[in-house]
Amino acid sequence: MPPALTDTRDAGAERPARTRPGRRLPWRTLLAAAGGGAMLLAFPGYSLLPLAVLGPAALALAVHGQRARSGAWLGLVCGLAFFVPLLSWTGIYVGAFPWLALAVSQALFLCALGAATAAVSRLRLWPLWTAALWVADEALRGRVPFGGFPWGRLGLSQTDGPYLALAAYGGVPLVSFAVALTGTLLAAAVLALARARRSAGAHPRGPAVRAAAAALAAALAVPLLAAVAWLPLPGPSLTEGGPTRTVAVIQGDVPEAGLEFNARRRAVLDNHVQRTLELADAVAAGDQRQPDLVVWPENSSDIDPYTNADAARQISRAAAAIGAPVLVGAVVQGPGEYLSNTGIVWDPESGPGQTYVKRHPVPLAEYVPARDFFRFFSDKVDLVRRDFTKGTEVGVLDMGGARVGDVICFEVVYDSLVADTVQAGAGMLVVQTNNATFGYTDESEQQLAASRLRAVEFGRTVVVAATSGISAVVAPDGSLARRSELFTPAVFVEDVAQRDFTTLAERLDAVPEWTLTVLGAAAVLAVAVPALRARRGGA
Structure with missing residues (x-):
């Protein structure tokens, strides 16, 4: 200078x-x-x-x-x-x-x-x-x-x-x-x-x-x-750079926007089951490709499928119909008095398998530090009735022949949480998210922007699955191959290369x-x- x-x-x-x-x-x-x-x-x-x-x-x-x-x-x-x-x-x-x-x-x-x-x-x-x-x-x-x-x-x-x-x-x-x-x-x-x-x-x-x-x-x-x-740098192709896997993204939608979207938790689960069954029918009819794996969003099952047999049956029904493992976003009871925001790989034959527990729950939204202190300013903190625990393991999951790097919701804006997932061997990234609590605002667009930066940063395709939008498939150059609209059911099926390309950003x-x-x-x-x-x- x-x-x-x-x-x-x-x-x-x-x-x-x-x-x-x-x-x-x-x-x-x-x-x-x-x-x-x-x-x-x-x-x-x-x-x-x-x-x-x-x-x-x-x-x-x-x-x-x-x-x-x-x-x-x-x-x-x-x-x-x-x-x-x-x-x-x-x-x-x-x-x-x-x-x-x-x-x-x-x-x-x-x-x-x-x-x-x-x-x-x-x-x-x-x-x-x-x-x-x-x-x-x-x-x-x-x-x-x-x-x-x-x-x-x-x-x-x-x-x-x-x-x-x-x-x-x-x-x-x-x-x-x-x-x-x-x-x-x-x-x-x-x-x-x-x-x-x-x-x-x-x-x-x-x-x-x-x-x-x-x-x-x-x-x-x-x-x-x-x-x-x-x-x-890589271009907009989803299929170059490694062996491909066919990925289906399910946006089931929610009954209503707002904090009470999950008051009808079964309806949210049923929406994602139904969209998956419809995809299975389209595959059987030859109108869609058979996916190797299916991605559901965060909170797609706020009913714990480990303790609720009916929820487990519905997820198994969807996985069996589509004939592929499904990454389910679930709220799981425990450990102890806590809840866990969990991604579960649900196999069509053996049921629940590998999991990823969200490592950075959102303070004052998923857990309340110093509850008595913050209650002095607002009683809204008591909307969080039970605190979510913090996961400790990196979210690399093997499913359908892919090494899927899972991050949940706001974790996508934290550099280290995405970086260690790629460094652990993820061939593609998945962002499971639920934006229903933010209605028709710019939050979903702002969060999607982070996924676009991550795609370029690591030279990976990023799949975003949202309950109510915006779901998307982001190419390694940050461009949008597919995207949904807010509060509209959507299903994407795309071939995605499983990349092992290492960017300078990843190395540094x-x-x-x-x-x-x-x-x-x-x-x-x-x-x-x-x-x-x-x-x-x-x-």
């Missing part, structure tokens, strides 16, 4: 936060809010993907040259403008308080990011350090508290276009970094142009104009390099994320340590 991109100030430039904060902060606040709105528009629901770069650009411009406390305020504004509408689906049936509490908790991470970005904005190469700080912030947000909530990361907005290719080289963190770097370089160009405009005869405009041109060229180079990165695992996190943290320390020393020396 040219040195000209690293310092957009000149001898006559003002430092607004120090001299006239009252006059300068309002427009900065509006700019930060606009940045949050631009990021929102990049995500599914709007899918204006190029706007994602404007979020980091706007925040970088807003906080540039400011004190950390001003940066914290501006980061909070950006975060609220982004997360409050992005996560509105969380309150669709439980009210505003849980939704706003989650949105504010996530916005606080951008509050910290704003402070850190302000601190490093005076360093050389600040666009680079700022982009690394976006990755560091997302890494922290994806881990704390209660295992984190890595929803809404910059990289998850890029379901198409050049940046998506970078998932194969460094996962979602590298995609986020590229988007953020493009934005911060654009901010550097704007600041350099502003400096050139302010320049008088004593301060020639030439260096500032050259700095702006260099920053703009670097900003354009990032997506161009990402576009070149597509060249060695979390190295890109940690490397960028360390770079960002080191930049903050480079500012904070001298400042603390100076303060102590002046005390």
Whole structure:
């Protein structure tokens, strides 16, 4: 990165936060809010993907040259403008308080990011350090508290276009970094142009104009390099790269949307049984191919088939009719007082076999930590009557001649949970999910976006099975081979290659994320340590 991109100030430039904060902060606040709105528009629901770069650009411009406390305020504004509408689906049936509490908790991470970005904005190469700080912030947000909530990361907005290719080289963190770097370089160009405009005869405009041109060229180079990165990657074919297995996806639908969808648990199970029987009839008539395996979604049997003989008979009936093992999403009693969100391989002859228990149940939705504390804020926590346990085993299941890597619902947004599944030998990925509790919102589209990133990241076909939609078959290049609509029964049958291709992202695992996190943290320390020393020396 040219040195000209690293310092957009000149001898006559003002430092607004120090001299006239009252006059300068309002427009900065509006700019930060606009940045949050631009990021929102990049995500599914709007899918204006190029706007994602404007979020980091706007925040970088807003906080540039400011004190950390001003940066914290501006980061909070950006975060609220982004997360409050992005996560509105969380309150669709439980009210505003849980939704706003989650949105504010996530916005606080951008509050910290704003402070850190302000601190490093005076360093050389600040666009680079700022982009690394976006990755560091997302890494922290994806881990704390209660295992984190890595929803809404910059990289998850890029379901198409050049940046998506970078998932194969460094996962979602590298995609986020590229988007953020493009934005911060654009901010550097704007600041350099502003400096050139302010320049008088004593301060020639030439260096500032050259700095702006260099920053703009670097900003354009990032997506161009990402576009070149597509060249060695797999294409949209589902059948290239390994032996194929015919996979059927069943979306049985639910009687009604909302929290009470499973009040009629038998109806949900019957819907999935019936769709499977209909597929068996189509196979017998020669209208469909015989599947090697069938995938049902999460919560397709909220009646425990281990303890309820009738539920077991219905699942066995469906498996026998289709003549293939069925991956059933079931709620299982135990261990002890807990429940288990479980994927069960149900063989047409021998019945239940291998299982995968969800390893990251959702806090305050599938289990309630510190129940008495959270009940003080909302009695909605008591809708979770029994806590779900955490599984301990990686979800690689052998069924129908395929090595299926199973992740359940929100687990798809957690990098490590998907990575270790592929590393354990999965030839394809399956996401079992239930989105009925979120109604007709953008949640399903946002979750599907994560599956598209995973397909590119690991060079695998990803099969998404949802109770009420969106179910999909995602090709290794992230494109959608098949997809369903919300609250509509659907059945897909596709031939899927069982791949053992290893991407660079799989080999590097979390190295890109940690490397960028360390770079960002080191930049903050480079500012904070001298400042603390100076303060102590002046005390």
